[in-house]
Amino acid sequence: xxxxxxxxKRTLSTADERREAVLEAGMQVFGERGxxxxxxxxxxxxxxxxxxxxxxxxxxxxxxxxxxxERSNERIYEAFAEAAAVAKAEGxxxxxxxxxxxxxxxxxxxxxxxxxxxxxxAAAMPExxxxxxxxxxxxFELVQRETGAEPEALQQxxxxxxxxxVMAAIGAQDDDxxxxxxxxxx
Amino acid sequence: xxxxxxxxKRTLSTADERREAVLEAGMQVFGERGxxxxxxxxxxxxxxxxxxxxxxxxxxxxxxxxxxxERSNERIYEAFAEAAAVAKAEGxxxxxxxxxxxxxxxxxxxxxxxxxxxxxxAAAMPExxxxxxxxxxxxFELVQRETGAEPEALQQxxxxxxxxxVMAAIGAQDDDxxxxxxxxxx
DNA sequence: CCACCGAGTGAGTGACCGCTCACTCTCAGA
DNA sequence: TCTGAGAGTGAGCGGTCACTCACTCGGTGG
Numbered sequence: 001x002x003x004x005x006x007x008x009k010r011t012l013s014t015a016d017e018r019r020e021a022v023l024e025a026g027m028q029v030f031g032e033r034g035x036x037x038x039x040x041x042x043x044x045x046x047x048x049x050x051x052x053x054x055x056x057x058x059x060x061x062x063x064x065x066x067x068x069x070e071r072s073n074e075r076i077y078e079a080f081a082e083a084a085a086v087a088k089a090e091g092x093x094x095x096x097x098x099x100x101x102x103x104x105x106x107x108x109x110x111x112x113x114x115x116x117x118x119x120x121x122a123a124a125m126p127e128x129x130x131x132x133x134x135x136x137x138x139x140f141e142l143v144q145r146e147t148g149a150e151p152e153a154l155q156q157x158x159x160x161x162x163x164x165x166v167m168a169a170i171g172a173q174d175d176d177x178x179x180x181x182x183x184x185x186x
Numbered sequence: 187x188x189x190x191x192x193x194x195k196r197t198l199s200t201a202d203e204r205r206e207a208v209l210e211a212g213m214q215v216f217g218e219r220g221x222x223x224x225x226x227x228x229x230x231x232x233x234x235x236x237x238x239x240x241x242x243x244x245x246x247x248x249x250x251x252x253x254x255x256e257r258s259n260e261r262i263y264e265a266f267a268e269a270a271a272v273a274k275a276e277g278x279x280x281x282x283x284x285x286x287x288x289x290x291x292x293x294x295x296x297x298x299x300x301x302x303x304x305x306x307x308a309a310a311m312p313e314x315x316x317x318x319x320x321x322x323x324x325x326f327e328l329v330q331r332e333t334g335a336e337p338e339a340l341q342q343x344x345x346x347x348x349x350x351x352v353m354a355a356i357g358a359q360d361d362d363x364x365x366x367x368x369x370x371x372x
Numbered sequence: 373c374c375a376c377c378g379a380g381t382g383a384g385t386g387a388c389c390g391c392t393c394a395c396t397c398t399c400a401g402a
Numbered sequence: 403t404c405t406g407a408g409a410g411t412g413a414g415c416g417g418t419c420a421c422t423c424a425c426t427c428g429g430t431g432g
Contacts, residue, residue, distance in 0.1 A: 012379050012428060033310040036222040039419060050381050055421060113309050120306035122356045123299050124219040132356040133366070140365035151368035156342065158369055159349035163341070166348050170308045170318040179326035180319075182337035183344055198398060198409050225389060236411045241391060373432105380427075389418085398409075 019057050022047040026068040031110030034117045035065045066127055072114045073135040079105055080139065084146040095147035095157070102161055112168045205243050208233040212254040217296030220303045221251045252313055258300045259321040265291055266325065270332040281333035281343070288347055298354045 013021075025046035030038050040061055044054040058064035080098050087097030105111055122129035136158075144154060163183065167173070172180045199207075211232035216224050226247055230240040244250035266284050273283030291297055308315035322344075330340060349369065353359070358366045 015379075018379085031309070034222065034306055036220065037310055040421085041419080049379095051420090052382080052422080053380055056380085059421090061420065116302075116306045116309065119352045119355045120220055120302045123217070123302065124223055129356045133358065133361055133363075136356070136358070136369070137363050137365045140368065155349070155369050156345070159342070159345035162348040162352050163345035166305045169305045170315045170322070172319065172322070175319055177319075177323050179323045182326070183322070183341050201409075204409085226391090227389075235409095237390090238392080238412075239410055242410085245391090247390065375432090376430090378428090378430105381425080383423090383425105385420105385422080387418105387420090390416095392415080393413090394411105395413105396409100396411080398407105400405105400407095402403100402405085 015057060018047070018049060018053070022049070022054060022057055022064070023068055023071045026064060027072050027114055028110050030065070030068055030117060031113040035121050040064070062125070062127075065121070065125075066131065068114070069118050069121075069128060069131050072111055072118075073131065075111060076105065076115075077135070077139060077142070080142060084142070088146070093147075095143075095149060095153075098143060098146070099157070099160075102164065106164060106168060109168055112165050115165050116169045201243060204233070204235060204239070208235070208240060208243055208250070209254055209257045212250060213258050213300055214296050216251070216254055216303060217299040221307050226250070248311070248313075251307070251311075252317065254300070255304050255307075255314060255317050258297055258304075259317065261297060262291065262301075263321070263325060263328070266328060270328070274332070279333075281329075281335060281339075284329060284332070285343070285346075288350065292350060292354060295354055298351050301351050302355045 022043065025048075026043050029042050029046045032038075033042075040054055041051050043064070044051040047054070049057075054064075058067060079101050083097045083101030083104075084094040087094045118128060118132055122132050140154065140158070143149070143157060147153075149157070167180075167184050172184055208229065211234075212229050215228050215232045218224070219228075226240055227237045229250070230237040233240070235243075240250070244253060265287050269283045269287030269290075270280040273280045304314060304318055308318050326340065326344070329335070329343060333339075335343070353366075353370050358370055
């Protein structure tokens with residue numbers, strides 16, 4: 001019989017495709033419960049493969065974590081870079097555009113949470129700390145180049161981002177106290 | 187023989203004293219490796235008691251974590267409140283004084299790390315998220331009352347604090363890249 | 373059609389960790 | 403001096419989890 005005619009057809013993927021799926025799944029699952037709080041089995045299930053195969057694709061959990069972090073950092077960088085490029089092409093202010101793009105990222109709560117977990121994990125895992133610093137350096141350079149802003153303004157920009165991360169993590173969007181209204185941005 | 191004369195004298199403490207010691211130890215140890223990343227055995231050792239007794243003092247690890255979080259939040263609140271009180275008594279600007287007091291808190295790296303771990307844990311533990319929100323509400327009220335600042339200035343104040351937390355966690359103080367120099371405050 | 377290689381897995385294994393239990397030791401007050 | 407209540411622990415149990423191994427299956431080039 002032809003494989004495509006089978007009702008429960010099993011089409012093999014390439015290892016690279018699976019790796020992609022795992023990174024995507026990892027960002028979702030790790031985002032909710034953190035790196036240490038999430039068993040590898042959960043990641044495997046979310047990616048639709050066996051745990052055994054997960055460990056063929058990523059030999060240790062630490063390597064998986066690092067890959068997920070790297071990927072989520074790339075995602076954020078790309079979002080900022082594109083926002084700046086579009087704004088420049090349209091003659092708008094790139095700084096404003098990047099601020100907006102961060103607001104847009106908020107829509108994907110998991111991505112923000114991954115950032116928080118990354119910063120928390122950095123305290124105990126030197127490689128994670130290094131990845132975080134690289135991310136900051138890279139992003140800082142981009143924002144500085146695109147906006148030409150003063151260091152103080154740049155500091156405010158990043159500080160704002162960190163606050164948004166935390167607000168997302170603690171569920172401040174569902175709080176109607178004055179503090180929540182003042183600190184969140186919308 | 188009199189107990190006080192014994193070379194290896196064993197003086198019993200009250201359960202409350204031990205609980206204090208455990209909270210102190212917990213802030214230190216959890217700060218470094220996070221709540222999930224630190225076995226209760228480590229906390230017990232740091233507090234100088236057996237793991238079995240730790241579980242008599244705090245029936246579950248979750249309760250221990252919550253108590254440590256509560257305690258570290260109180261610490262931070264007290265630091266701010268005192269800075270404001272002193273500044274008022276001396277006729278200085280309370281807002282500035284509180285900013286400085288946060289810089290002073292930076293000296294105790296573990297306290298800042300506990301904040302980061304708290305925010306990360308909040309994503310998966312509703313009680314932690316609630317404690318975080320209470321903390322923000324409480325602190326916001328204090329800072330607003332003492333400074334009378336506009337919401338935007340308050341937002342900047344807290345955003346700044348979150349950035350400092352993250353910078354501490356990722357070891358930015360030992361980085362001499364332009365981004366680190368611009369984003370850290372000293 | 374077959375041989376081979378990469379995709380993919382079920383069923384473990386050992387280590388770790390949260391938590392418990394049965395027990396000992398200390399000391400204040402009667 | 404005796405006792406009861408509370409401080410304190412060693413040893414282990416059960417479950418979970420990172421990681422492994424021996425294996426099957428699917429697709430492709432010869």
